[in-house]
Amino acid sequence: MSQSRVPRLKDVAEEAGVSVSAASKILRGDQGRFGDATCRRVLDAAERLGWRRNLLVSGIQTGRTQTVGVMIPPYDSFWINVLSGIHHRLSEADYLPITVWQGDLDHFPNFEADEPEGVRQINRLLDRRVDALILWPPFSVAYHDHLADLASKRVPVVVIDHRADEPYCDSVVTNEALAAKTVAKHLLDLGHRRIACISSRESKSQTWALERRQQFERAVSFHDEAEVRSWRLNHAGTNGVEVATELLSGDFRPTAVFAVSDHEAQDVYDAAILLGLSIPGDLSIVGFADLDFAAGLTPPLSTVRQRPREIGVEAASLVLSRLSGDQENLPLVESKIEADFVLRESTGPAPRDADRG
Amino acid sequence: MSQSRVPRLKDVAEEAGVSVSAASKILRGDQGRFGDATCRRVLDAAERLGWRRNLLVSGIQTGRTQTVGVMIPPYDSFWINVLSGIHHRLSEADYLPITVWQGDLDHFPNFEADEPEGVRQINRLLDRRVDALILWPPFSVAYHDHLADLASKRVPVVVIDHRADEPYCDSVVTNEALAAKTVAKHLLDLGHRRIACISSRESKSQTWALERRQQFERAVSFHDEAEVRSWRLNHAGTNGVEVATELLSGDFRPTAVFAVSDHEAQDVYDAAILLGLSIPGDLSIVGFADLDFAAGLTPPLSTVRQRPREIGVEAASLVLSRLSGDQENLPLVESKIEADFVLRESTGPAPRDADRG
DNA sequence: CTGAAAGCGCTTACAG
DNA sequence: CTGAAAGCGCTTACAG
Numbered sequence: 001m002s003q004s005r006v007p008r009l010k011d012v013a014e015e016a017g018v019s020v021s022a023a024s025k026i027l028r029g030d031q032g033r034f035g036d037a038t039c040r041r042v043l044d045a046a047e048r049l050g051w052r053r054n055l056l057v058s059g060i061q062t063g064r065t066q067t068v069g070v071m072i073p074p075y076d077s078f079w080i081n082v083l084s085g086i087h088h089r090l091s092e093a094d095y096l097p098i099t100v101w102q103g104d105l106d107h108f109p110n111f112e113a114d115e116p117e118g119v120r121q122i123n124r125l126l127d128r129r130v131d132a133l134i135l136w137p138p139f140s141v142a143y144h145d146h147l148a149d150l151a152s153k154r155v156p157v158v159v160i161d162h163r164a165d166e167p168y169c170d171s172v173v174t175n176e177a178l179a180a181k182t183v184a185k186h187l188l189d190l191g192h193r194r195i196a197c198i199s200s201r202e203s204k205s206q207t208w209a210l211e212r213r214q215q216f217e218r219a220v221s222f223h224d225e226a227e228v229r230s231w232r233l234n235h236a237g238t239n240g241v242e243v244a245t246e247l248l249s250g251d252f253r254p255t256a257v258f259a260v261s262d263h264e265a266q267d268v269y270d271a272a273i274l275l276g277l278s279i280p281g282d283l284s285i286v287g288f289a290d291l292d293f294a295a296g297l298t299p300p301l302s303t304v305r306q307r308p309r310e311i312g313v314e315a316a317s318l319v320l321s322r323l324s325g326d327q328e329n330l331p332l333v334e335s336k337i338e339a340d341f342v343l344r345e346s347t348g349p350a351p352r353d354a355d356r357g
Numbered sequence: 358m359s360q361s362r363v364p365r366l367k368d369v370a371e372e373a374g375v376s377v378s379a380a381s382k383i384l385r386g387d388q389g390r391f392g393d394a395t396c397r398r399v400l401d402a403a404e405r406l407g408w409r410r411n412l413l414v415s416g417i418q419t420g421r422t423q424t425v426g427v428m429i430p431p432y433d434s435f436w437i438n439v440l441s442g443i444h445h446r447l448s449e450a451d452y453l454p455i456t457v458w459q460g461d462l463d464h465f466p467n468f469e470a471d472e473p474e475g476v477r478q479i480n481r482l483l484d485r486r487v488d489a490l491i492l493w494p495p496f497s498v499a500y501h502d503h504l505a506d507l508a509s510k511r512v513p514v515v516v517i518d519h520r521a522d523e524p525y526c527d528s529v530v531t532n533e534a535l536a537a538k539t540v541a542k543h544l545l546d547l548g549h550r551r552i553a554c555i556s557s558r559e560s561k562s563q564t565w566a567l568e569r570r571q572q573f574e575r576a577v578s579f580h581d582e583a584e585v586r587s588w589r590l591n592h593a594g595t596n597g598v599e600v601a602t603e604l605l606s607g608d609f610r611p612t613a614v615f616a617v618s619d620h621e622a623q624d625v626y627d628a629a630i631l632l633g634l635s636i637p638g639d640l641s642i643v644g645f646a647d648l649d650f651a652a653g654l655t656p657p658l659s660t661v662r663q664r665p666r667e668i669g670v671e672a673a674s675l676v677l678s679r680l681s682g683d684q685e686n687l688p689l690v691e692s693k694i695e696a697d698f699v700l701r702e703s704t705g706p707a708p709r710d711a712d713r714g
Numbered sequence: 715c716t717g718a719a720a721g722c723g724c725t726t727a728c729a730g
Numbered sequence: 731c732t733g734a735a736a737g738c739g740c741t742t743a744c745a746g
Contacts, residue, residue, distance in 0.1 A: 055485050
């Protein structure tokens with residue numbers, strides 16, 4: 001309980017009987033051409049005094065703080081697992097992630113409108129001299145115009161699940177094409193010929209939704225007799241059940257629906273209940289992401305399991321390799337992570353009276 | 358895209374035609390006895406050059422980094438909302454939370470066994486000179502033995518949902534006594550007389566579970582004809598369904614179960630299904646927390662809605678008031694946050710054949 | 715093989 | 731009313 005102040009490098013040096021610069025070098029693991037005995041003395045002294053490097057100071061000196069700014073909210077199990085992967089990989093390398101986000105579970109912010117707040121968050125990280133940034137899609141967009149700024153400050157950026165028209169940084173995405181193909185094949189094999197796709201709002205920060213829908217349309221269109229039509233949510237992304245109801249009760253009368261995420265799949269479930277359609281008897285549904293609630297739905301949702309932890313680990317690895325120095329000027333990389341179809345009970349053969357109506 | 362280096366205070370001072378110390382003072386908002394015109398010139402110059410204070414450097418000088426270490430995992434909606442409240446309140450005050458945790462959604466760590474890792478995490482925060490710490494229960498325990506250390510470094514600590522035998526820091530807890538009384542009254546009013554309580558593992562980091570169970574037992578015991586018996590999970594906390602099955606099929610034959618959290622309530626649901634008991638026909642169940650899945654259970658779970666966001670905001674506020682200086686030597690505070698009973702469909706009148714068996 | 719000195723970009727007494 | 735100087739606790743050339 002003593003109020004003894006935090007030991008400084010000077011204390012360690014004195015205790016070991018060497019100069020401050022010698023102690024500094026040795027404690028950084030650079031044995032240099034110091035004698036083994038000297039090294040031992042310094043290491044022991046540091047241990048004995050409980051010395052810990054002040055990372056603020058060494059951050060100023062070296063230009064490296066061993067921290068990475070992460071702008072990802074823990075809003076659903078996908079992103080939580082991404083965060084988990086990032087934390088895991090970064091901790092391993094003795095880096096500390098600093099996570100920021102906006103809004104909360106109930107009040108999702110409108111990122112396009114609130115770009116200034118996004119920039120403010122980035123600045124709060126930069127002011128602490130984070131070595132790099134990992135961004136989720138909305139922040140990527142908020143950040144985009146400040147690219148020049150960051151580039152001139154040499155801060156590597158990795159973006160997750162976002163595809164820019166002209167890429168400006170490394171990114172990690174899911175292999176959408178392959179996943180779309182697998183889902184399409186599954187539904188076609190079950191005999192479905194009128195297939196709907198319900199997408200998200202496809203705002204400029206939701207390039208993943210656009211990509212996912214287009215890849216799916218493409219995959220289905222290779223089948224001569226199958227037809228696919230797509231619906232999108234409104235600008236606020238809040239009218240999922242409405243859109244699903246419209247989609248199910250209109251002229252098209254799909255026998256299967258592919259939702260770009262489990263959230264929209266859940267909306268389709270709700271609409272199906274309202275309309276008295278049974279799943280999968282009248283209607284097959286496939287989601288995307290395998291969020292934590294997917295297996296608990298009634299019936300359990302067939303979906304595409306992304307690998308969020310792997311995505312997070314990969315994002316962190318990309319950051320670390322850029323920071324390792326030798327890779328500084330290599331071309332941008334887009335890392336594709338696989339996803340796996342999970343067959344549960346929301347998909348079945350197309351109804352035999354499929355040509356009703 | 359210019360590679361112009363980050364502007365320093367010296368640049369601002371030169372641009373404004375004042376000394377570095379004058380610029381420093383003015384930019385910190387200390388107008389001092391400088392002329393209005395001088396202040397304007399400095400502020401304008403900083404703006405024009407895009408100067409931003411290097412928080413690493415000012416952190417060294419002032420001993421304050423405007424960061425708070427937060428050791429809370431985003432593992433369920435309760436803790437996510439706590440985090441959300443902390444982030445919100447801290448951002449408002451221009452502080453930056455740095456969140457760390459262990460394990461992931463699927464591999465929950467054994468905190469008691471992995472205390473060294475907890476201490477390592479704390480050190481990684483301290484090395485960056487966080488101004489204060491907010492801890493969730495397991496970290497509180499890991500931290501406990503290092504109290505002297507932190508105290509000597511004058512780092513304020515706030516603990517959430519944890520009650521130490523002898524308090525060593527400020528804390529924020531839920532008003533367990535009142536909540537327990539409300540639940541007990543609800544079940545007693547419905548005519549239940551044999552009531553079970555299923556608690557968690559009640560490890561030394563789960564004082565909330567212990568407290569919650571005891572308060573509930575106490576509240577029920579005031580009723581002359583009612584009896585309450587409690588069950589606890591095993592050390593790993595993994596055998597919820599087993600314990601629930603045992604509890605439901607044993608001699609006691611409760612007509613109602615109070616679970617110390619919605620997680621255990623879910624285990625009781627599963628056990629009830631296995632045993633063919635209908636909810637609430639044969640068995641009433643009350644949970645705690647109102648986690649995100651509670652309303653989606655079949656039937657929707659009656660539970661006690663905690664106020665995690667308020668808890669987070671309060672924890673952050675406590676930290677900020679300790680850091681504001683004048684409160685430094687005030688006695689420890691334990692802040693109690695209310696919780697609200699949420700009546701849904703998992704509770705009903707005690708079955709009339711309650712005395713069967 | 716080792717150390718004295720300068721420097722990182724700020725803040726803080728202190729002097730005028 | 732304002733500035734020159736010392737200092738925070740390290741790291742980094744550079745000298746010997």
